[in-house]
Amino acid sequence: MKTGNASSSERRCPEKSHDEQSLILQLKNLQHVYHRLLMHMPDGCALLSRQPGSGKEEEFFIQEVNPAFEDMTGAAGQELMGRSTLQALPELATRLNRACMQAMGGTQPVDFQHFLSSQAKYFEVRVFAVGENICMGVFSEVTGRMHFQEALRESREKYRTIADFTYDWEYWLSPQGEFLYISPSCKRVTGYTPEEFKYDPDLFRRIIHPDDLPLLNCLKSCDHELQQESHSETDFRIRTRDGREVWISHSCTPVFSETGEYLGRRGSNRDITDRKVAENRLQEFAVEVETQNLELARARNRAQEASKAKSTFLANMSHEIRTPMNAILGFAQVLEQDPDLTPRQAGHLKTITRSGNHLLRLINDILDMSKIEAGQVQSSPEDFGLVDMLEDMGLMFSSRAEAKGLQFILERDRHLPGNIRADQGMLRQIMVNLLGNAVKFTSSGGVACRVRTEPAQDTGEKDDSRLRLTIEVEDSGPGIQEIDQQKLFEPFQQAEEGIKEGGTGLGLAISRSFARLMGGDIEVSSTKDRGSLFRVHILVETSTGPPRTEKKPERIIQGLQPGTGPVRILIVDDRLDNRSLLQAILEPMGFETRQAENGAHCLEIFQDWPPHAVLMDMRMPVMDGYEAVERVRGLPGGRDCFIMAVTASAFEEDRQEILNTGVDAYLRKPFQNVELLEELGKGLHLQYIYACNDAPGENAAGPHACLAAPGLPGHILEDLSLAVSEGDILVLEKIAGKLHRTDPDAADTLLKMIQNYDYRGIESWLKQVEEQNETQYAEDTDDN
Structure with a gap:
């Protein structure tokens, strides 16, 4: 039985041993997993325990730490194992022990933050119970975040x-x-x-x-x-x-x-409410400005259209007036050369010529004012003799003043430069306007003209050559009321006396515009019934070069030199009277002429009768002159033909446009006959016969170079006297042209003095002629 019993007991022991071994193995595996987790945790971990009954229940000991804890605290694991928190982590011990006690006494983890001064680091610490008398502390470094x-x-x-x-x-x-x-x-x-x-x-x-x-x-x-x-x-x-x-x-x-x-x-x-309000106002203002700009643009367009219409109207008006004026004045020049004119007929011709020239001056004033308003007039400085020009002005207006019984005084500063650089044409017109008005409106007393220069100190430029030229024209006339002075320089405005005397009211407006174009102005001071003083000041320069010589009027042309041969001139104009005038001027001089009424007709005649020169009107029906010139140049011989534009256009831009078509010369209607002949002479290299058989470039002689023959008609003497008294060069030249048929010597003598602006010489010559006439009359009486 023992044996049996013993054998049975022995058989059960291996089974228990196997279960235990399995449990032990599982435990080891769990411990291994736990250990690996602990060792690889990124946060620092420390396993803490206490020893009950030791009398140190609130003191905890370190059982185990992971590498992360070692790195955070800077202590090795071997130094920490088994040691109390007070020994291993004295800075942290108190708070750590208290947290462990709280964690074991409850069900929730305990959190706190701590700064470890030995490491200069901040930690977030979480402590929780993992068993009886055992806690786990998890340390997270938050130094960067803190x-x-x-x-x-x-x-x-x-x-x-x-x-x-x-x-x-x-x-x-x-x-x-x-x-x-x-x-x-x-x-x-x-x-x-x-x-x-x-x-x-x-x-x-x-x-x-x-x-x-x-x-x-x-x-x-x-x-x-x-x-x-x-x-x-x-x-x-x-x-x-x-x-x-x-x-x-x-x-x-x-x-x-x-x-x-x-x-x-x-x-x-x-x-930014204030700024937004300002911006809104600015935007509204911008809209208003834009609206105004649009209105201004429309107004500018309307003004440009009106200006264009005005320019077109003035161009048409100029053309329509200049064209018949060309015939009137041209045929008057032709008739003045008729030796059979009666005194009555000569007087009528003189009236026609004077009236035509007066109308032409009015037209020119209107056109000048139109150009000024359009900004199409610019100053063109040139070198010229200031003293010579002043002497011309003195001769011209002293005769006019003396004819009215006025005293005329011309005072020149002794430092006045002989030559200056300025726009001579503008300056001359300013002086003619001011002196002409002074003589015109003064019935008694006199007129004085004073001229001086001074350095132009107010120009802002240090330039010794710049001068301020001042011209004062003072008269003893009726004076100007203050209310009239304010509008005197406005276009078409006249003072009371100016309205009585007639005129366009443009002379002073043009003069002031010219003065301002030359860097100056015109001022007036006047008292009613005590005369007026006009003061002009402009900027000029002293001239270092020779003055431009004045172009002298050519002597009277009698015809082509013998042996010149036939010179064929084709006259192209849509108006018969213009063609007839050119024919009447050219054929007596020995030129052969034919007429064409438009550009197409011109091309037909040109091919059948090749001319040496073409006188081309530019505004014609069927084919105008612009196209005709281009077509003529393409015909055989057209390149060598001399083409002269004969036009009634009065604008400079039209002149330039016409010259750009390829014409060789430009003649503006109405013209002087001699101007036409001179241009043809230059273009065709012609030689003319002149009155007195003198060469055209010879210097003018004195009053005895070509003595006047007795019997100079009385009406011519009267015309000459009147022209001299008014300083009217144009009329004097026409009278000289009239004389060359009947008395070439007298005409040549007169022309020479006209060229020199020798008014006193002309007066002396007239007295000599009158004396000769009286002597001849006495001799005729004695014979009878």
Whole structure:
């Protein structure tokens, strides 16, 4: 039995041993897994236990630590094992032991933060019970996060310090969209306090104008979108507590940590209502300006159209008047050469010529004023003799003054330069207008002209060659009322005396415009019944070069030199009277002529009868002169033909346009016969016979170079006396032309003195002729 019993007991022992071994093996496996987990945990782990009944129940001992714990604390595991927390971790022991006691006495883990000064590290520690008298402590290092939070706190404090005193409304939004900070100035801007915005998160959205809500990125609901946004700026409107609409300039910037962590957004709002009001006013003003500019543009276009229409009208008017005037004055010149004219007929011709020239001067004044108003007149400086020009003016107007019984005085400063550089034509016209008016409106007393120069100190330029030329014209005439002085220089305006005497009222307006074009002006001072003083000042330069010589009138042409051969001239004009005039001038001189009434007719004649020269009118029906010139140049011999435009156009731009067509010369209607002949002579290289058989370039002689024959008609003497008294060069030249048929010697003598502006010589010559006539009359009486 023992044996049996013993055998049975022996058979059961191996089974128990096997179960135990299995449990032991499982335990070992769990221990191995636990150990591996512990060793690879990123956080520091320490297994702590206490020894009950030892009298040190609140003291815990370190049973095991992982490598992460060793790295965090800086202590090796062998140094820590079996040692109490007080021995191994004296800085941490008290708090760690207390946490272990709390964890074992409850069901929840215990958390705390601790700064380990020996390692200068922050830890978050979690302690929980894992068995009876055993706890596990898990240590997470949060040094970086704690430093950042401290920096963030300091930054917020600085931001708060600045923002609390800023004029703008500042705020800081958390990543969740909550207001972390709002500056007190928000109440000034919105009427709401910072607390109202913090406790009512939707208040900010509600006060924004609905139309402007889409503009605000800071109000996006998706935090991810906010993080992707860079700095943004926009303007929007809000409604304040008291109902005002306020414009806000908003800027918003995302805030990130050094490691790139998104911390929220900082925003700034500025009240820009005043600026927006100003901008709106500026925009309204800009719209008004744009509207005004459009109106100005329309007005400018209308003005340009009106100016163009005016120019077209003036051009047409000029053409329509100059064309018949050309025939009137031209045929008058032809008739004046008729030796069979009676005194009555000669007087009628003189009236026709004077009236025609007067009308022509009026037209020219109107055209000049039109060009000035259009800005088409410019000063053209040239070198000329100032003293010579003043002597011419003195001779011209002293005769006129003496004829009216007036005294004429010309005073020149002794330092006056002999030659200057300025626009001689403008200066001469100014003086003619002022001196002419002075003589015209003065019935007793006299006229004085004073001329001086001084350095031009007010030009802003240091230039010794620049001078200020001052011309004063003073008379003892009727004077000008103050009310008339104000409008005296306006176009078509005249004083009371001017209205009585007639005229266009353009002379002074043109003179002032010319003076201003030359850098000066004209002033007037006058007292009723005590005369007037006109003062002109212009800027000139002293001239270092020789003065431009005045072009002397050519002597009277009698015809082509013998042996010249046939010279064929084709006259092209749509008006018969113009063609007839040119024919009447040319054929007596020995030219052969044919006539064409338009450009097409010109081309037909040109091919059958090749001319040496073509006198081409430019405005004609069927084919005008512009096309005709181009077509003629394309015909055989057309390139060598001399083409002269003979036109009534009075505008310089028309002249340039005509010259650009390829014509060789330009002659404006009405013209002097000698001008036509001179141009043909130059273009065709012709030689003429002149009165007295002198060469055309010979210097003018004295009054005895070609003595006048007795018997000069009395009406011619009267015309000469009147022309000399008025200083009318044009009339004197015409009388000389009239004389050359009957008395070439007398005509030549007169022409020479006209060329020298020798009015006193002409007067002396007239007295000599009168004496010869009286002597001849006495001799005839004695014979009878």
